[in-house]
Amino acid sequence: MKKEEERATSERAARSEFAERRRGGEPEASAKSGERRRTPGRRATDAIAPIDVQDAFVALTDGILIVDSHGKIASANPAAFRILGEDRLRGQKFEELLLVSGATTVQETRGHRVRRAWFPREDRMGVLEIVSTTLGQRGWLHTVRDVTAQAELLRLKEDFLLQVAHELRTPIAALTATLDLLYDDALTMSRDALGSMVSTLRRSALRLEHLVENLLDAGSIEAGTFQVRAMPTSVRQSLQDALVFVQPLLDSKRQEIVTQLHAESDRVLADQRRTSQVLANLIANASKYSPEETKITVSSATREGFVRITIADEGPGIPADEQTRLFQRFFRSREVRDQAGGLGLGLTICRAIVHAQGGEIGIESAPGRGTSVHFTLPKARQLTEEAATE
Numbered sequence: 001m002k003k004e005e006e007r008a009t010s011e012r013a014a015r016s017e018f019a020e021r022r023r024g025g026e027p028e029a030s031a032k033s034g035e036r037r038r039t040p041g042r043r044a045t046d047a048i049a050p051i052d053v054q055d056a057f058v059a060l061t062d063g064i065l066i067v068d069s070h071g072k073i074a075s076a077n078p079a080a081f082r083i084l085g086e087d088r089l090r091g092q093k094f095e096e097l098l099l100v101s102g103a104t105t106v107q108e109t110r111g112h113r114v115r116r117a118w119f120p121r122e123d124r125m126g127v128l129e130i131v132s133t134t135l136g137q138r139g140w141l142h143t144v145r146d147v148t149a150q151a152e153l154l155r156l157k158e159d160f161l162l163q164v165a166h167e168l169r170t171p172i173a174a175l176t177a178t179l180d181l182l183y184d185d186a187l188t189m190s191r192d193a194l195g196s197m198v199s200t201l202r203r204s205a206l207r208l209e210h211l212v213e214n215l216l217d218a219g220s221i222e223a224g225t226f227q228v229r230a231m232p233t234s235v236r237q238s239l240q241d242a243l244v245f246v247q248p249l250l251d252s253k254r255q256e257i258v259t260q261l262h263a264e265s266d267r268v269l270a271d272q273r274r275t276s277q278v279l280a281n282l283i284a285n286a287s288k289y290s291p292e293e294t295k296i297t298v299s300s301a302t303r304e305g306f307v308r309i310t311i312a313d314e315g316p317g318i319p320a321d322e323q324t325r326l327f328q329r330f331f332r333s334r335e336v337r338d339q340a341g342g343l344g345l346g347l348t349i350c351r352a353i354v355h356a357q358g359g360e361i362g363i364e365s366a367p368g369r370g371t372s373v374h375f376t377l378p379k380a381r382q383l384t385e386e387a388a389t390e
């Protein structure tokens with residue numbers, strides 16, 4: 001009973017101090033509580049004072065509300081006013097407030113309940129977590145926390161997992177269906193039919209490889225462990241390697257690659273595998289987002305110690321307001337999202353590779369006028385010079 005009284009007294013003190021602070025004055029209780037902390041006999045240097053309830057109550061970033069046994073909000077700290085809005089709290093019953101917000105219970109044990117509710121934030125709707133603990137006869141203590149950022153992160157993660165699963169499903173389905181056909185009829189099939197089956201298998205396997213590589217690279221870029229090994233490399237060779245990956249894609253849409261590569265802009269200082277990965281990603285985009293039977297041009301030019309490679313397509317182009325976001329992880333344009341699959345990682349990875357090699361990457365595009373993506377690589381010395389010094 002004594003404890004009960006003590007608690008009630010300290011709560012009353014906290015309320016009056018908080019009211020005082022809200023009026024802008026210095027709390028009258030602080031001198032007293034200061035005295036209380038200096039217990040006789042305790043050395044000031046090593047003593048840890050008990051926490052000052054009032055200060056903690058005011059400083060907390062979580063909102064705290066005490067609701068009496070009639071459901072009326074008896075007291076609230078500044079964070080509660082900030083999160084829920086002072087006007088909404090005044091004269092309100094807390095449970096009615098939650099009812100309006102459509103709160104749902106996510107966890108419940110005896111005397112303890114966790115709920116989530118929507119609530120209006122300054123800019124948009126947010127998610128609130130309400131943890132309620134019974135105070136017995138005296139009502140309830142509610143803690144309210146703005147968990148909008150965590151909820152959004154969770155949703156993004158779930159969306160991403162769904163998207164990955166969706167992206168994996170298409171090539172896996174093609175692999176199993178084709179393998180089933182081969183298993184049944186391989187021995188009686190014509191050479192042409194067999195050839196087309198094998199090319200489907202190859203396309204699906206390459207798509208899986210591309211997806212997994214992109215996922216792993218995106219992970220290492222995020223973790224800061226992404227590395228490139230630059231050495232004298234041929235642009236033409238990098239393009240050949242890239243075409244091994246993307247040719248099946250181009251063939252399936254009857255698209256043609258036109259190359260305008262100049263001998264003097266062939267030698268660059270770059271990681272060959274990574275450079276062909278950039279080319280493969282950019283040509284795959286040009287193919288994926290353009291109609292059938294269109295042309296994709298890959299050209300090169302030398303400028304101020306750099307080789308500039310451009311991949312131009314005859315596709316739909318990208319709206320101006322979206323162009324600044326293309327290199328963001330997971331960003332996919334609303335124009336093409338539903339037409340072609342993808343995770344929104346390709347350009348992020350291209351940019352990381354190009355920057356790691358000392359170059360820059362950019363996009364010029366206009367709706368209806370195609371897209372042109374360029375990147376630069378440091379020019380390497382000529383082959384003859386290299387051979388002489390090797």
Ligand SMILES: Nc1ncnc2c1ncn2[C@@H]1O[C@H](COP(=O)(O)OP(=O)(O)OP(=O)(O)O)[C@@H](O)[C@H]1O
Pocket residue numbers: 214281285286289290313315316317318326331332333334336337341342343344345346347348371
């Ligand atoms: N050549 C292009 N034409 C039109 N839109 C493009 C082109 N290249 C990229 N985009 C737009 O930029 C977005 C991001 O491209 P990015 O390559 O990063 O991802 P993705 O192609 O969607 O998926 P992923 O490359 O991970 O398979 C695309 O979703 C598309 O909206």
Ligand SMILES: [Mg+2]
Pocket residue numbers: 281284285342345346347
């Ligand atoms: Mg892409």
